Amino acid sequence: MTRKILTGLFILFAINAKAQSCKDLPGEFKHSSKAIKAIRKAKFSLTDQITEGSNATLITGQYFSCDGKFGYFIFIDDKGKEFVYEKVQGSIWLEFKETDKKNSFYQNSIMRNYYLVPR
Secondary structure, eight states: OHHHHHHHHHHHHHHHHSOOBGGGSOSOOSOHHHHHHHHHHSBOSEEEEEEESOSTTOEEEEEEESSSSEEEEEEEOTTOOEEEEEEEEHHHHHHHHHOSOHHHHIIIIIITTSOBSOO
16 A cells, blocks of 8 residues: 555656646746746757857857747856846847857847846
């Protein structure tokens, strides 16, 4: 009897431990750290990342999208600070990946045009 209960609890835990769909993420987050954690755990149809630079000027960008058209953009600066933006167009992500001036592109095309999470 105890074994059946433990097995049932394990199965219930395993089901709940699975990553949630990106479509089930909350509409708003109260803290950027919680948003980043939830985004990285969720299942997206498109995920992409780029890291460039040297140790002193390392820049990382991550993109997560349910539909390939809009998604979350996480920017990690050279000090390791993370910033998350919502509803970033996939085409903007592709431009960010291709540009040689990532910091400038980030400041001019992302910071000024998209909402930082939380708002």
